[in-house]
Amino acid sequence: MPRITVNGNELYYEERGHGTALLGIHGTPSSAMLWEDAAEELSAYGRCITYDRRGFLRSAPSPPPATLDLAEHVADAVGLLDALSARSAIVVGRSTGGLIALELAHRHPDRVQALVLLEPAVFSLDPAAAEWAGQLRNSILKVAAEHPESAAEIVLRLALGDEAWESFPWELHHMFSETSPAVLAELTGQGLDLSENPLVITERELAAMMQPTLLVSAEDSAVPLWLANDRLAEALPDARKVLVSGGHLINPAHPAVLEFIRRVLAS
Template sequence: MPRLSVNGIDLYYEEHGEGVPVLGIHGTPSSALLWEDAAVELGRIGRCIIYDRRGFYRSGRPEPFDAVGLTEHVDDAAALLEILHAAPAVVIGRSTGGEIALYLAHRFPELVQALVLLEPAVFWMDPKALAWAMELRKSVLHAAAKDPWRAAESVVRIALGDQAWEALPATFKDMFAATSPAVLAEIRGEGLDLSEKQAELGAEELGQLRQPTLLVSAEDSPEVLRLVNARLAEALPHSESELVSGGHLINPAHPAVLEFVRRFAAARD
């Protein structure tokens, strides 16, 4: 399995295709395992790079692994792009990965050509969304107090529904369970969607982002996730929005995403 030493952690990563760089950042809990089919599709357009974030599934964990925050994840994504000479990239982030992608564009604008945010978990954008996230945080901590290995399952059941969890193949359930320590580390850290202390970009900072941005929402997701994207659409000066069918696990290779990425592939050519 290909790995890179990034900021003292071995990160698992994959590359598919060539051309315009495309970086995929998965959500919480998750892994690049859930992006493999999408990466193949994106790899037909450009050079798609996916990876397991620090502490998740096939990537390494610091010792002790008590807490991890937004800053570490953003620094890892930036270092990965620089080490692989893959900047500026079209960065696709789903859920927590969307939050990381947004802050990557804010802190390292030279590394990001464009953004695709699949229901990014920037819950501070809307009061209802923030209240929902804090209730989710409580539920996860309650479940973890009984069994720490069920932290990830708790997130999936609330975000996607009990039926979605029960329908998952055993392989994916095992993968999610293995990410529970990372879920709890993020809850104990700072700046992430389930952290007690969340990061926040003000209207002025969001208005300074110059990257073209595609905001994708899903019809069957919790309403608060669509509220977040509506707020972002108002704040980001170069954004466009798309509503797709299905739930929160939006396909990173949805036709609307592929068409957006093709624009930058064509410009590069």
């Protein structure tokens, strides 16, 4: 399994294809394992790089970290691009990965050619979404106090619904459960969507972000998951919003995403 040391941490990563870098950042709880089919499709358009974020699954140290912060995830994304000699990338982020991608573009604009944000978990942009995220956080902490191994399951049941969780095969249940320590570390960290102190980004800061951006929402997602994209569409200078079928686990290689990447590459 390919691994690389970034900021003192060993990260699992995969590369496919050649050309412009396409960096995929997974959500919470998750892993690059869920991006394998999409990465194959994306590799037809460039050098697709996916990885397990610090603390998650194949990038999990022993013992697991007590806290994980947004700033650490952003630094790891930059460090991974550096280590793989990729000066900049089109960045595709899903859920928490979308939050990380947005902050990467904010803090390091020269490293991001364009953004694809699949229901990014930037709940602080909207009061109703922030309230929903706070309730989600409290529910996870309540259950995890007695059953920490269930943290990932609770996130997915609350965000996707019980029916979606029950539909996953045993292998996915096991994979998600293995990420529970990282879920709890992010809850106790800073700046992430379910942290006590999530990222606060202003309209002025968003207005200064000039990267072409595709905002993707899903028809069957909970309404709070749409709200961040609504606010981002209003604030970002070069953003377009699309609605696709299905739920929150939006395909990173959805046809709308591939069409956007083609347009970015052509320009």
